[in-house]
Amino acid sequence: MGKRILLIAGDFAEDYETMVPFQALLAVGLSVDAVCPNKKAGETIATAIHDFEGQQTYSEKRGHNFALTADFTDVAAANYDGLVIPGGRAPEYLRLDPNVIKIVQDFFAAGKPVAAICHGAQLLAAADVLKGRTCSAYPACRFDVEHAGGTYADIPINGAVTDGNLVTAPAWPAHPDWIGQFLKVLGVKISFEDQAAQAQVQSAA
Numbered sequence: 001m002g003k004r005i006l007l008i009a010g011d012f013a014e015d016y017e018t019m020v021p022f023q024a025l026l027a028v029g030l031s032v033d034a035v036c037p038n039k040k041a042g043e044t045i046a047t048a049i050h051d052f053e054g055q056q057t058y059s060e061k062r063g064h065n066f067a068l069t070a071d072f073t074d075v076a077a078a079n080y081d082g083l084v085i086p087g088g089r090a091p092e093y094l095r096l097d098p099n100v101i102k103i104v105q106d107f108f109a110a111g112k113p114v115a116a117i118c119h120g121a122q123l124l125a126a127a128d129v130l131k132g133r134t135c136s137a138y139p140a141c142r143f144d145v146e147h148a149g150g151t152y153a154d155i156p157i158n159g160a161v162t163d164g165n166l167v168t169a170p171a172w173p174a175h176p177d178w179i180g181q182f183l184k185v186l187g188v189k190i191s192f193e194d195q196a197a198q199a200q201v202q203s204a205a
Contacts, residue, residue, distance in 0.1 A: 003030050004030070005082045005084060006035065006084070006103075007022055007083075008085055009035075009045055009066070009086050009090055011045045011046050012047065013045060013087070013090035014047065014063075015048060015066075016049070016172040017087045018066055018086040021178075021182075025084075032084075034070065035068055039071075040068070044065040047066050049062070050118075072099075077112065082112055082185075083103075083114045087119035087172075091121075114165060115178065116137075117170075117172070118172070120137070121145050125150070130149055133163050133166055135151070136159075136161050137152070158176075160181050
């Protein structure tokens with residue numbers, strides 16, 4: 001049976017940082033439950049697209065409606081093998097929800113893999129799980145990381161860093177490295193030969 005991943009998002013989570021890991025993890029055979037507090041499976045969240053267009057900070061545009069796949073009230077860390085926390089504006093208010101904080105803390109208490117990107121570090125800092133940890137994030141979140149007792153990883157925007165069970169990155173340009181490192185921590189191995197053989201069988205049928 002494939003591994004089961006929890007993705008916690010909310011309105012105006014970053015579009016790429018929500019949809020890309022969700023789809024990528026599904027593509028390699030994992031099960032992903034996408035949830036949001038006070039919402040149920042089949043309901044949607046509004047995402048936002050953040051881009052880097054030469055201004056002093058990122059620009060923000062309306063993204064997609066992202067469909068949730070599970071009820072938040074049914075979530076328990078014990079039922080999952082890993083956690084994904086997208087960035088965007090959602091972590092800023094999700095960290096005010098004690099149930100979200102408890103879920104994050106439960107994943108860390110169990111030593112389960114956690115992947116956070118961009119402003120996702122705000123949620124990690126609020127959950128008080130960064131003491132002694134190295135964590136990347138969007139540069140504006142450096143103070144959140146450091147004030148929570150973590151070491152901010154000042155890495156290229158397309159890079160990621162792993163510290164034990166925690167995989168973090170500064171923003172969506174890091175997806176290949178970030179998702180790749182998360183899969184490694186999860187213990188997921190992808191065999192392209194197996195995929196090619198399966199494709200041949202399916203096409204022959």
